[in-house]
Amino acid sequence: MKKCFIHEDFMLDNKTASNLYHTYAEPLPIVDYHCHISPKEVAQNRQFENMTQIWLTADHYKWRAMRTCGVDEKFITGNASDWEKFEMWARTVPKTIRNPLFHWTHLELNRPFGISDTLLNEKTAKTIWEKCNAKLATKGFTAQSIVKKMHVAVICTTDDPIDSLAYHEEYAKNGNGFTKMLPAFRPDKAMAVENVDDFLSYIQKLETASGVEIKDFESLISAIRTRQDYFHSRGCRVSDHGIETTYAEDYTESEIKSIFKKLRKGKNLLRSEVLKFKSAMLYEFGAMDCERGWIQQLHLGALRNNNSRMMQTIGPDTGFDSIGDFEIARTLSKFLDKLDNGNKLGKTIIYNLNPRDNELIATMIGNFQNGKVPGKLQYGSAWWFLDQLDGMRKQIEALSTLGVLSQFVGMLTDSRSFLSYPRHEYFRRMLCNILGSDIERGLIPKDLKLVGALVEDISYNNAKKYFGF
Numbered sequence: 470m471k472k473c474f475i476h477e478d479f480m481l482d483n484k485t486a487s488n489l490y491h492t493y494a495e496p497l498p499i500v501d502y503h504c505h506i507s508p509k510e511v512a513q514n515r516q517f518e519n520m521t522q523i524w525l526t527a528d529h530y531k532w533r534a535m536r537t538c539g540v541d542e543k544f545i546t547g548n549a550s551d552w553e554k555f556e557m558w559a560r561t562v563p564k565t566i567r568n569p570l571f572h573w574t575h576l577e578l579n580r581p582f583g584i585s586d587t588l589l590n591e592k593t594a595k596t597i598w599e600k601c602n603a604k605l606a607t608k609g610f611t612a613q614s615i616v617k618k619m620h621v622a623v624i625c626t627t628d629d630p631i632d633s634l635a636y637h638e639e640y641a642k643n644g645n646g647f648t649k650m651l652p653a654f655r656p657d658k659a660m661a662v663e664n665v666d667d668f669l670s671y672i673q674k675l676e677t678a679s680g681v682e683i684k685d686f687e688s689l690i691s692a693i694r695t696r697q698d699y700f701h702s703r704g705c706r707v708s709d710h711g712i713e714t715t716y717a718e719d720y721t722e723s724e725i726k727s728i729f730k731k732l733r734k735g736k737n738l739l740r741s742e743v744l745k746f747k748s749a750m751l752y753e754f755g756a757m758d759c760e761r762g763w764i765q766q767l768h769l770g771a772l773r774n775n776n777s778r779m780m781q782t783i784g785p786d787t788g789f790d791s792i793g794d795f796e797i798a799r800t801l802s803k804f805l806d807k808l809d810n811g812n813k814l815g816k817t818i819i820y821n822l823n824p825r826d827n828e829l830i831a832t833m834i835g836n837f838q839n840g841k842v843p844g845k846l847q848y849g850s851a852w853w854f855l856d857q858l859d860g861m862r863k864q865i866e867a868l869s870t871l872g873v874l875s876q877f878v879g880m881l882t883d884s885r886s887f888l889s890y891p892r893h894e895y896f897r898r899m900l901c902n903i904l905g906s907d908i909e910r911g912l913i914p915k916d917l918k919l920v921g922a923l924v925e926d927i928s929y930n931n932a933k934k935y936f937g938f
Contacts, residue, residue, distance in 0.1 A: 473585040473586045474575055474585070474588060475575050475576060475578075475579040475585045476585065477491070479898065480858075480895075480898040480899060480902055481898060481901065481902050481905065482902055482905070482906060483905055483906060483909050484905075485905035485906075485908045485909055485915075485917075486901045486902040486904070486905025486906060487901075487905070488905070488917060489901040489904060489905050489917065489920060489921060489924050490897060490898055490901035490902075490905075490924075492917075492921060493901075493921035493922075493924040493925050493928075494897040494898075494900070494901055494924050494925070494928045495894075495897070497620075497925060497928045497929040498620045498621070498622035498929060499619065499620055499621045499622060499623075499890060499893045499929075500622055500623045500879075500929060500932040500933060500936065500938070501621055501623060501624050501625065501881055501882050501890070501893075502623065502625045502653075502707060502878070502881055502932060502936055503625055503627070503653065503707075503709060503766060503881040503882075503883055504624060504625065504626065504627070504881065504882045504883060504884055504885075504889075505626070505627050505883070505884060505885040506624060506626055506884070506885060506886075506887065507626075507885070508626050508628070508634075508636035508637055508640070508650065508652075509636045510612050510887075511612050511613060511616070511624070511636070511640055511650050512636035512637070512639040512640040512643070512650075513612075513636075513639075514611045514612050514613045514614075514643075515611065515612045516605070516606070516610075516611050516612075517605050517610075517612075517887075518551070518602075518605070519551050519552075519555070519598070519601075519602045519605065520551075520555055520597075520598060520601045520602060520605070521551035521552070521554045521555045521558075522551060523605065523886070523887055523888060524555075524558075524577070524886060524888055525554055525555065525558055527786075527885040527886070528884075528885065528886055529786060529787055529788035529790075530570060530573075530788075531558060531561075531570060532545045532546065532787065532788040533788040534561055534564075534565050534568065534570055535557060535558060535561050536788070538560075538561045538564050538565075540557050540560075540561060542783075544557040545557075546783050546787060552598065555594065555598055556591070556594050556598075559589050559590055559591055559593070559594035559597070559598075560590070560591045560594075562574055562588075562589045562590060563588070563590045568857075569856070569857035569858070569895075572858075572895065573889075573891065573892065573895070574589055575588065575589070576891035576894060576895060577888040577889070577891050578597065578601070579891070580619065580890075580891050580894070581604075581610070581615060581618050581619060581888075582600070582601050582604055584597060584600065584601070612887055613644065613645040613648070614645065615887050615888070616645070616648045616887065616890070617645045617646075617647045617648055619890040619891075621647075621648050621890060622647070622648060622649065622933075622938075623648070623649045623650075623651065623936075623938045624648060624649070624650045624651070625651050625652070625653045625707055626650065626651070626652055626653060627653050627655050627709060628652040628653060628654065628655060628700075628705075629655060629656070629658060630654060630655075630656045630659065630675065630678065630679075630693060630696040630697070630700070631671075631674045631675055631677075631678040631696070632652070632678075633678075634652055634699070634700070634703045637650060637651070637652050637703055637704070638703065641704075649704075649938060651703075651704045651705060651706070651707075651938065652700055652703055652704070652705045653705060653707040653708065653709050653766075654696075654697060654700050654705055654707070654708040654709070654763070655708070655709045655710070655711070656693060656696075656708070656710075656750075656754060657710055657711060657712065658671045659671065659672075659675065659689070659693060659750060660746065660747045660750035660751065662732060662738055662743055662746050662747070663738075663743060665732060665735055665736065665737055665738070666735070668732060669732070669733075669735065672689070675689075675692050675693075675696070676692065678696060679691075679692035679693075679695040679696050680695065681695055684733070685726065685729060685730070685733075686725055686726045686729040686749075687726075689729065690753055693753070693754075693757070694757060697757055697761060701761055701763075705763070706762070706763050706764065706936060706937060706938065707763060707764050707765075707766065707936065708754065708758050708763055708764070708765045708766065709765075709766040709768065710751070710754070710765070710766065710767050710768065711768045711771065712751075712767065712768070712769060713769070713770065713771070713772070713793060713795045714769055714770070714795040714796060714797055714800050714801070715751065715767060715769065715797075715800045715801045715803075715804040715805075716744060716747040716748040716750075716751050716800065716804070717748055717751075717799075717800040717801075717803035717804040717807065718741075718744045718745045718747075718748040719745075719748075720745040720746075720748055720749055724745060725745065725746060725749045728742050728745060728746050729746070732746075748804075751804065752804070752807060752808065755804070755808045755813065755814070755815070755817075756808065756811070756813040758815050759808065759812075759813045759814060759815030760813070762815065763815065763816075764815065764816040764817070764818060764935070764936060765815060765816070765817050765818070766817075766818045766819075766820070766849065767801075767817065767818070767819050767820065768820045768822075768849075768852060769795070769797060769801075769819065769820060769821055769822065769826075770792060770793050770795060770797070770821050770822030770823045770826065771790055771791075771792070771793060771822050771853065772790065772791050772792065772793035773785065773789075773790045774789055774790065775789050775790065775791060776789040791854075792822050792823050792824075792854055793822065793823065794823060794825075795823075797821065797823075797826050797829060797830075798829050798833065801819070801833055802833065802836070805817070805833070805836070805837050805846075806837075809837055814837060815845075816842065816845055816846075816847075816935065817834075817837075817845070817846050817847065818846075818847040818848075818849045818878070819833070819834065819846070819847070819848060819849055820849035820850070820852040821849075821852070821855075822852060822853055822854060822855065824855060824860065824863060827863055827864060827867040828867050828871060830848050830867075831848050831867040831868050831870075831871040831872050832871050832872075833846075834846035834847065834848050834872060835871070835872060843876050843934075843935075844873070844876030844877070844878065844931065844935065847876075847877065847878055847935075848864070848867070848868050848872060848877070850864065850879065850880050850881055850896070851863070851864040852883060853883065856883070856892065856896075858899060861896060861899050862899065862903065865899075865900065865903060874923070874927070875923055875926060875927075876931065877927050877931060878927075878931045878932040878935050878936075879896070879927045879928055879929070879931060879932055880892065880893050880896035880897070880928075893928075897924075897928050900924065900927060900928070901924060904920050904923070904924065908920065
C-alpha cells in the first residue's frame with residue numbers, strides 16, 4: 470500500500486524519534502507568542518468564504534514563490550477571482566519542491582482539513598478547493614474554531630501603541646473558551662524618524678490615544694508609558710521590535726531633547742541624529758519593559774521593501790524583503806550592557822535573520838544571563854527566511870553547542886494565516902528527529918523519560934513558565 474506523503478512519521482527517521490514526537494510533543498498545546506494574525510478576525514470569529522481568503526491573502530511567502538514561477542501579479546495581489554488565485558497557487562506548488570512551502574502546504578491541508586493522500590497541483594486543485602471550502606462553511610472551521618482545533622492555548626498578536634485593543638476586549642468576553650488572545654506592544658513607529666512628516670503624523674495619533682500632549686521628549690516618553698499601562702491592563706506582557714540592528718550610539722540627554730525639538734519643527738535630521746534618537750528610544754523601551762516585567766523581543770536583520778516600484782504600487786509586507794548584512798555584535802552588546810548596568814535588562818529574546826549570526830547570538834545571550842531567571846536571555850527560534858528545516862536545525866545546533874538547549878522557549882508562527890499552526894508541528898518533528906537520531910547514534914542516553922521531558926519543555930513548558938501567560 471502506498472504511503473501518504475504526510476503520514477504519522479513524516480520527518481521522523483527512526484522509531485526513537487517517532488516515540489519522542491507522538492508521546493511527548495504531539496499532545497501538547499501551542500503557545501504562539503509572536504504572530505501577525507488579525508485580532509478583528511479572531512474576535513468576530515470570521516467565517517472564511519474560501520481557501521484563497523484564509524490561505525493566500527497576505528501570505529508573502531507564497532507570493533514570492535508565485536512571482537518566481539512566472540505568475541502575473543493579477544493572480545497574486547491583483548483583481549483576479551479567488552478561484553483563479555487558488556488555481557495559480559496550485560500550479561505553483563509542484564515547482565516548490567525543496568522549498569519549505571511544499572512541506573507547509575501539505576501539512577496545512579492535512580491539518581485541519583484531513584487531506585493527506587493528495588498532493589496539490591493543477592489537476593487536483595478543483596477537488597481540494599471544493600472539499601476545503603465545504604469545511605470552511607461549517608461552524609467547526611471559523612477563525613476561533615480553527616485555533617481551538619489546532620490546540621492553540623495562547624496567541625500574541627502584534628499591535629501598535631495607538632491601537633485601541635477593542636477586538637482583544639471583545640474576544641476576552643466572547644472567546645472560544647480555550648485560546649487566550651493577548652496583545653504585544655510594537656512601538657517602532659515612535660522611533661521611525663527618517664521621514665519627519667510620517668513621524669509627526671504618528672505623534673499626533675499617539676497624543677490622541679494617550680491623552681498626553683507631546684511637546685518635548687519627556688512627554689513623548691510619558692505618552693508611551695501611558696499606552697504601556699493600557700496594554701498591561703489588557704494582559705500584554707510582551708513587546709517587540711522589527712529593526713535592522715540594535716541602536717546603541719552614545720548620546721546625552723540634552724542632545725535627545727534638542728533632536729526632538731528639531732523634529733517637532735518639521736526639520737529633517739542628520740543621519741547621526743537619527744541613530745542617536747533611535748538609540749535613546751530603544752533604551753527607554755527596554756527599561757520600561759524591565760520595570761513592567763515584560764519580555765522584549767528583538768527581530769534583527771531584515772532589509773525591507775527593496776523593490777521601490779512595488780512598494781509604491783502595493784505597499785509594504787508584500788514579499789520584497791530579504792536578509793540584510795548589518796553589524797550586529799558590537800551594537801547588541803553595547804545595548805544589552807547599558808541596560809544591565811542600570812539593572813534594567815529584563816527577559817529578552819533575540820532573533821537573527823542572517824544565518825551568519827547564529828553563533829554570534831548563541832554566545833551573546835550567555836554574557837547577560839543572571840543566574841536567577843532560567844533562560845533570561847533567549848536565542849529566538851529560526852525566523853522568517855530561516856524557519857525551515859536547515860535553518861531550524863542550524864539554530865538548534867548553535868544553541869545546543871554554545872548555550873543550553875533545555876531552556877529554549879521554542880517555536881512561533883510569525884504568520885498572518887490561521888492555517889500556519891502546523892509550523893509548530895514541523896518544528897516539533899524536526900526537534901524529535903534530531904534528538905531521536907542522537908539517541909540512536911549513542912550521542913545522548915537512551916532514556917526516553919529524560920529526553921522526553923526535554924521535548925515537552927521546549928515544545929510547551931518553557932514558554933508557559935517564561936511568559937507567565
